[in-house]
Amino acid sequence: MQSELLNMSCKELRDGIAAGRIKSAAATEAVFGAIEKYEPVIGAYISTFEGRALAKANEVDAKIAAGEPVGELAGVPVAVKDVMCTTFGVTTCASRILENFHSPYNATVVEKLLAADAVIVGKTNMDEFAMGSSTENSGLKETVNPWDTTRVPGGSSGGSAAAVAGRMCFAALGSDTGGSIRQPASFCGVVGLKPTYGRVSRFGLVAYGSSLDQIGPVTRSVADCALMMNVIAGRDPADSTSVDEKNAPVCDYLEKLDEPVDKLKVAIVPQFSAGADEPVQKALTCALDVYKKLGAEIIEVDMPHLDYAIAAYYIVATAEASSNLARYDGVHYGHRTENAGDYVEVYSKSRAEGFGKEVKRRIMLGTYALSSGYYDAYYLKALKVRNLIRGDFAGAFEKCDCVMMPVSPTTAFKIGEKIDDPLTMYLSDIYTISANLAGVPAISIPCGFDDSELPIGLQILAPAFAEDRLLRIARMFESNTDWHRKKPTIVE
Amino acid sequence: MAAKIDQTQVKKVAKLSRLDLTETEAAEFTGQLSAILEYMEKMNELDTTNVQPLAHCLPISNVFREDAVKESLGTEKTLANAPQRDGEFFKVPKILDEI
Numbered sequence: 001m002q003s004e005l006l007n008m009s010c011k012e013l014r015d016g017i018a019a020g021r022i023k024s025a026a027a028t029e030a031v032f033g034a035i036e037k038y039e040p041v042i043g044a045y046i047s048t049f050e051g052r053a054l055a056k057a058n059e060v061d062a063k064i065a066a067g068e069p070v071g072e073l074a075g076v077p078v079a080v081k082d083v084m085c086t087t088f089g090v091t092t093c094a095s096r097i098l099e100n101f102h103s104p105y106n107a108t109v110v111e112k113l114l115a116a117d118a119v120i121v122g123k124t125n126m127d128e129f130a131m132g133s134s135t136e137n138s139g140l141k142e143t144v145n146p147w148d149t150t151r152v153p154g155g156s157s158g159g160s161a162a163a164v165a166g167r168m169c170f171a172a173l174g175s176d177t178g179g180s181i182r183q184p185a186s187f188c189g190v191v192g193l194k195p196t197y198g199r200v201s202r203f204g205l206v207a208y209g210s211s212l213d214q215i216g217p218v219t220r221s222v223a224d225c226a227l228m229m230n231v232i233a234g235r236d237p238a239d240s241t242s243v244d245e246k247n248a249p250v251c252d253y254l255e256k257l258d259e260p261v262d263k264l265k266v267a268i269v270p271q272f273s274a275g276a277d278e279p280v281q282k283a284l285t286c287a288l289d290v291y292k293k294l295g296a297e298i299i300e301v302d303m304p305h306l307d308y309a310i311a312a313y314y315i316v317a318t319a320e321a322s323s324n325l326a327r328y329d330g331v332h333y334g335h336r337t338e339n340a341g342d343y344v345e346v347y348s349k350s351r352a353e354g355f356g357k358e359v360k361r362r363i364m365l366g367t368y369a370l371s372s373g374y375y376d377a378y379y380l381k382a383l384k385v386r387n388l389i390r391g392d393f394a395g396a397f398e399k400c401d402c403v404m405m406p407v408s409p410t411t412a413f414k415i416g417e418k419i420d421d422p423l424t425m426y427l428s429d430i431y432t433i434s435a436n437l438a439g440v441p442a443i444s445i446p447c448g449f450d451d452s453e454l455p456i457g458l459q460i461l462a463p464a465f466a467e468d469r470l471l472r473i474a475r476m477f478e479s480n481t482d483w484h485r486k487k488p489t490i491v492e
Numbered sequence: 493m494a495a496k497i498d499q500t501q502v503k504k505v506a507k508l509s510r511l512d513l514t515e516t517e518a519a520e521f522t523g524q525l526s527a528i529l530e531y532m533e534k535m536n537e538l539d540t541t542n543v544q545p546l547a548h549c550l551p552i553s554n555v556f557r558e559d560a561v562k563e564s565l566g567t568e569k570t571l572a573n574a575p576q577r578d579g580e581f582f583k584v585p586k587i588l589d590e591i
Contacts, residue, residue, distance in 0.1 A: 100573075101573055102573060104572065104573075105565075197548070197549050197550065198549075211547060211548040240555040241550060241552070241555075243550065243552070244552075247551075305538070307534075308534060308535055308537075308538060310531075311531060311532045311534045311535045312535065314528065314532070315532060326510075329510075330575060331574075331575070331582055331584055332573070332574060332582060333573030333574065334573070334575070336575035336576065340585055341585075342585055343585045343587050344510070346585060347510040348510045348511060348512040349512050351509075351510055351511050352511050352512035352513065355511070357517075360509075360511055360517070360521070361521060361524060363509045363511065364502070364505045364506060364509050364511065364521060364525065365525060365528060365529075367505050367508050368497070368501075368505045368525070368529075371505065378532060380545055381540060382535065383545030383546055383547060384538075384540035384543040384544070384545050384546070385535050385538060385543075386545075386546045387543050387544055387545065387546035388538065388543060390546060390549060422524050422528065423527050423531055426528070426531075438549060439548070439549025439550065464549070
């Protein structure tokens, strides 16, 4: 009974709650039951809010009993990555420097979840400041993959993906700067969407790489992803880079979700995708066969600059990070050293004590790339390469509706396998990074398993602001396959 | 091939970044950053002479709004997370030397 409830989609649960058939309080209690059972093993959450969540659930149930209107996520227990500000609990970014930080305001997406009557159950673990591909860079705790607890959940939104796969919430928000939603979604066998840059407000999202960061949903189905997008998408006056709806209107992503895209043209980049492990390539081929059977035409395109995405990304992102993270100065908020002799040491010791290794590495790399004498060779060069990558996408999208490729060259790797070799870790981001550099939306959906029963994701990339079509294309696959229904053996 | 970055440079960058590094960290980062910067050389395979730099992907430039007075956080909320405060101020060690 509990497991039947926990395996429901957001949509089913929401409809059941709104119709009075299911109590949000029951769903919320079931989620906290799952947290009690699985969380000691999985470690997806940095903080949970049981009392607060149950109060909200009861409030929604009371509204429904009184016949009052309720929001699109009425009573649905969801989680938020701990990089988004909340006035309740702490907002840590999984960093010791913010371990006790209480935000004075809510992120816009949090306000939107609350306005939609969602029940926020907790805040999920991540790589510190969203810098990483395995969640091993969390300064606060370890998260493991629900499919194999000796493996990483992916990152940086590893806690969100593990919580959704582990039935410890019905959906979650993640953030994606270079693949941080899609790669953990792929490793944990769930759906993850990075929307177009500018589609979802970044207000209250703690900044990493401001020209690349985007918030998006992590869910167990494409339909739930569409539902979450209905709640979080749209212009926000508090974020000047969220896009005017006159130019790019937000639509009801659920409305036409089940209409297949007619005469679908899918592009693949064979040489580029050939860099993935064999099981990943095989799963991609099988996925393409599904689309072929549905009438899609598969064409090959040349995107010669994708190979340079990692180099360009790790310059642009770290340059932006070095500037964004200058705010952690030990003066206004966050950790302050107790060993400062003078004011410079307030900065340099507070930061040395508060930041983890990967964060320090990225701040230094970015500082170096922006420093006098190196700016042209690294930062300016990377911005030019970025333009070439965007050009590759513009060229491809003239010939097709979407591009398909792997999400990650491998399935979930072992904990500790790559942590001492940052460059190897960076190279694992090869398939996800270009979407951030080009600003286009991209989704990861479950499309198979390797021999060790580890999930594999299919990545679909679409033109800017074409989330509606992207979701419809993803839904075509989901309606004809069962991969998204598989669940880790740890949960029942 | 010479390392892309040596320990002296790493220490200089750490100073610019306001990060106190231990000797062990400086040595570790030197090796790692060298390998990373070596990889970045890959970008030089591309001729970008006539390519414009792209700082962000949106077709927007100046975004204006009405210059309206709105409620702000207020002193208490702003100071609530201060590691050290003195009344309505953030407290820091002395910045100016005695004259």
